[in-house]
Amino acid sequence: MHQAFATAQMIHAKGSPKPAKAAFDVLSRDDFATARTEISAWDGYAPTPLVSLAGLAAEIGVARLDYKDEGPRFGLGSFKALGGSYAALRVLQRELSARLERPVSLSDIRSGAHAMDCAQITLVSATDGNHGRSLAWGCKRFGAPCRIYIHAEVSKGREAAMQALGAEVIRISGDYDASVHLTKQEAEANGWFVVSDTSWPGYSEPPRDVMAGYGVMTSEVCEALDLPPTHVFLQGGVGGLAAAVAAGLRQHYGGDAPRVVIVEPDRAACLLQSARAGAATNVEIAEETIMAGLSCGEPSEMAWQILTEEAADFVTIPDEIVAPTVRLLARGEFGDLEVEAGESAVAGLAAVIAARQNAAMADALGLDGQSRVLLIGSEGVTDPDIFKAIMAGADHV
Template identity: 45%
Template sequence: MLLANPNATRQPYPEALKNIMNIANAQESREWLSHWTGLNRGATPLYALPDLAAELGVGQLRVKDESRRSALGSFKALGAPIALVRLILRRFPEQRFDVPALLAGEYRHALADFTVISATDGNHGRALAAAAQSVGCRCVIVLHANVSVEREQAIAAYGAKIVRISGNYDESVEEAAAQAYRNGWRVVSDTSYEGYEDIPRDVMQGYGTIAAEIIEAHAEGFTHVFLQGGVGGLAAGIASYLWELQGEQRPTFVVVEPEQADCLYQSALAGRAAKASGSVDSVMAGLACGETSPLAWKFLQPGVDFFMTIEDSDAVRAMGRLAAGSARDIPLEAGESAVAGLAALQRLAEAPSLAAEIGLNANSRVLLISTEGATAPGVYAELVGESAESVRTRQQRWTPGA
């Protein structure tokens, strides 16, 4: 389903939003992240896929590949470390920690009794566990019933204590908050709730690195940007950066989420942060969220032009198309949640009236962000019919026109 947001605006980036998130703080976050050994050096690739663009009837199609961001395999490696660093600086102002030294673990003796906790669908928790291991504090991660064993093991590998619950993502968020209260721990979550906005803001601010790299690599800019839904953090982080930079000339933003985890779609209908209407369970595990982040909604309500829902089968089809590549399109390893934007584009290409409503045509320059690789390799192989390792091998051997 496609919904035009009645509250979207083309005005310059509002000062009220700039006071919460802005390019200056995003650039500071980016500079700090450059000192963390948990990230690969340099920007992630921005691939042009001309054959796929032709299939979809658009002029240009580029994909930002966040699977290459770090060994963590996802964009979440940008958010959790920044949130943890800023939390520690606020919590221990008297220590005057130097950020590069903090990320290098030089103050681990001072942080040995400091504990952070978070709920996760997988990627955020893994990034937080890795960052906590680097700085030397303790980390507890709450996982709900639908998080795969593969993802649990990947998080535990960074030394985090794992707590399993039988409920869904939103119930794991509640459990993390309850344990933090009982034990005097600090929640480092990527979703906000009443009285809890500073840390989710810092997480979203870290995602500005992606937008900065995109602008540096493609100065021409884009007419349309498709962004994953979830609680809204990634979409708010990217859209706010491009909105502040480009003002009234910003791209058309389309946010995409699973039809059964449609909290942002429902928020657009209600005109306020709302809950999903479905079961939430989705193959797109990173987007299987039932409640919109109220903080993210402050940016999405005025800044996103369209909200769209897709089916799980759409995501599986999109994963296969990126993995396959073509004569002019490099094969790409993209996980279940990474392909939401492409899945939406494929659906729109099959419905010309909806594509026209969004303004997609042969002159459109479209940006997609592939947010993760095969963070659950077994699930990936089952859905695509090929292992992620095989796709990466074909990618390494690929040459245009071959």
């Protein structure tokens, strides 16, 4: 095992789980069911693989490691394909129903029956890459114009992928949170519609739809597993992925739902700081992390409502252990299936490996030889140049 794992400095904060109410109220069973019915009807839908990393599990001393590989999702390379595009469809449904003064169905929009009307509704969002790509893909399918705002550190490859789907991409000089603020300002000034995975006061429906779309992934996991996991390690970011998965697992398993461990870059730990403060808390990002999709300083307030009840632990990891984890997974070390993954996808796996090499951390997280750990491989290779550099030995890109 790479020495970086043994020397990783991880920060841990205990959550304070409360009675699981938000997992049913913020995201209802009907929210998840509606999203799954719609998304499973899309051309190209297929469940993504749940990969057993049995060799690695034996090496680090846990009973199971199950890795949900979202790389093949709709050809877009990440779980975000389930969120942004579905939320776009729901925004169009609400706006068209209001304009036409009659109910408009999701299937009618999907079939192109309202293409001329959709062409008059501009959808916008800020992104680190994957959410914007999903929104652009959805807008192309449904016939709506799309504007995407990206920050200075988003790679050229991810920018080009969104442009190839027809989006107008605006790059700013600030960070992700600055791009979010500019998106809101320009949308309000121009009558555009924000499709964000982040909620704020007065803005909740699209983020709820985004998280409902993510529930498709969770339901696939639950159907594939024969036993409930004891732990699930979930990437942080704004919290939407983690909250959606935690809620879906709680709804499915009830009292047998796994222990939820939130994993963030130590350079962008807004959820860990929120846990310490006892309320959604913003942090300033002084230096960008290699985990581009997790470089977020402002948590989603809606997601936090779920995580403050469901998350048992919050940990941060250093960038130094990310590239070695990408290489380990891609090379199929210890006899496992080779999986090509992006930097943000391996955050949970990197945390599990590092924790099992630190007795105090493993004990704090309740990780032992009986643990069955679920991991969400949130993206495949969304930037081939970065992946190539990592596989060539670069630890910083």
